[in-house]
Amino acid sequence: MLTSTVASAPAPARVRAPRPSYRPFAVSVSRVQRLSTNFTRVTFTGPDLNEFGTAGLDQRIKLVLPLPGVGVSSFPQSDSWYETWRDLPDERRNPLRTYTVRHARPEHREVDIDFVTHGDAGPASRWVRAAIVGDEVAIVGPVADGDNPVVGIEWAPGNANTVLIAGDETAAPAICAILAGLPRTARGCAYIEVPESGDAHETNAPDGVTVTWLPRNGAAHGSRLEAAARSWTARFITAHHSDTVLPEIDVDESILWEVPDGSALDGELYAWLAGEASVIKRLRRFLVTDVGIDRRQVAFMGYWRDGRAEHA
Template sequence: MTTTVTTTVTTTAAAVQPYSLFRVEVVRTQRISPSMLRVTFGGPDLKLCTSAGHDQRIKLFFPLPGQTDPIVPEGPDWFGEFRAMPDNVRPPIRTFTISGLRTDARELDVDFVLHGDLGPASRWAGSARPGDRIAILAPDARHPEILGYEYKPTEDSDWTLLAGDETALPAITQILSVMPADRQAVVFLEVASAQEMRPLDCPAGVHVTWLCRGGAPAGGGVLKEAIARTEFPAGRPYAWLAGESSAVVELRRHLVRERGLDKKDVYFSGYWLLGGAIE
């Protein structure tokens, strides 16, 4: 008698990473203010992109001169491979916030602050035209958890403090747009001039103060000086701070040392560094 043994081999698909690389191209651009440009990207794979809202962080890779597409490694060890690339091949990379995501239309918006010729992102955006291609590392909708956002108020906080310069405006705008209607918040936004000010979609309990530098350099302490003069609402605050690195560090120090906020109630991030670069 012959016995037949059937063996079933089960192949487990590779686990989906929290972030995936999306190859996209410029669909259109829109000037939001004198120094803010919205670039809308499109691509069929954006149907798999997702966002938690708030300050959803993504990475943009820009092509080097002479390239149509940036050369970007993919996979779980992409960053190690990226760092190992030679300088004449490795594309510039910068961190941005999702300003809008429409998966049905396969479109994603990113707002760029135009600093003239000060960095690769600003240079690229200033001359971006429909059809120009970049790569975006963004959350993958197939992953069970969305990562890459930091606005997470503690459950027992009573109100929110948001503060940042124009580089933080896209993130603060998104945070306000999804803030619960009954949430109280105090917002400070530092911009170059009054022309950068615009209406923000936010709950009735949010008080927004625009601070115009009026020709003064960014990162000069405008936010700290304004907040130091402000009487805070009663209760326990949660603070979210972003902008020029040294200014944000000084503001966080003021809140903890002079205003008595608990360190764990303060999130802070240096989005850029005066005289340097932050990827």
């Protein structure tokens, strides 16, 4: 019968509208804490930060920096913000810089970012040195109920049984967030090179992961990190030379970035390396070519390049 057929027909499936994984959030500074000579923690607050993602680990964001006389008023708020921003005239196109979410407290509409202050050379470092409560910027960050809440996370250890984490001060916020997010049974080590002894801070690492802060105290950038990672690896792995030929990467012309998805790892070492591009390139070459670790076990990321502004 017609009526019963109609009554029992399945309801049409509801198609969920796509939701962006990242979007701009209007924020202002609510607290500035000088953690040490070279680190400043800025807490941001904003009316929509209750929707901010909390996936943690090394999740990155884009900080939208103010322009003189314009602030961030010309920064597009739509989902297609990138295309609109890219087409703006120079004088209205805000600088963007990449940072790590150190903590997100959506219940309090707050996000913390830990900045390395490296002088006045770049707009981000310049901004943070002068930042005061009430300053307005914007963050392009993860949306909690977006289609991919883990967007921007590169940490992917799969079933590795040991982790080697190595980075410089720009990677310290990511490393601290990764350590806090590791299963408490994790094993391995983390090396964090920082400018000075006073830059070391508390971490929440599992007992089986040894954390070593490596103050340069005037030594060359990367020198202490490379020495420590090489020495740990030599102890951990019986060195053997690999025939793997790595493609030459010009760190001045292209972004140094390769992040395996971890699916090939089962009970092995996973290495995560981030920091100044030439240092990370050398470290990765050492692990893959000299020691013979499968390149699918090594995530490496040039977080910045000495002498070059972030391309944004």
